[in-house]
Amino acid sequence: MDQVSLDQRREILMQVVAHEVSRGARLESQMDAMAVLVVGKPTNHILHLLITLFTCGLWVFVWLGMATSQERRVTFMIDAAGRLHVDGRLAAQQPIRPAA
Template sequence: MGEIEHRRNLATAIAREVAAGYRVESQADSQAVLVKGKGTTHILHLILSVITAGLWIPVWLIMYFVSRPKRIILTLDEFGNTLRQDV
């Protein structure tokens, strides 16, 4: 299997993850980092926590853990197989 086929395998794996909701954060010849989710708007939650005298803090914590961005790394091995690693 040549280098072109290896890159095609990586491109196919990237397309599959993008269809599942991930977006490409960075990409090289044999590796790609993809991310899903946007994270939390901390300024908004801080303002709401101040306005509600701290009652909003539990909601803020829940939102932080639920909406954390999830990253995966797709890497080509020497045989052209794509390896997926959750980080």
């Protein structure tokens, strides 16, 4: 399998990150050939507090469920062969080539 240069890996990762950000993800950190993105929306805790107070505490169960499942971090990595790995799993069998 052909090796790709670090610059090519950075270019491929930049394309992947740009695509995910256009779909609503937020970039948390990025290194040479790896990036961590946050997917999902943060919980509006002020709104949930007000609803919980208004419903005499019944809404707290919904709030807890939403607070624990709204955002998650996803790791994207480009290996030395130019293949994409998402959260440690191979996501693209064929190497991704940088855009010309």
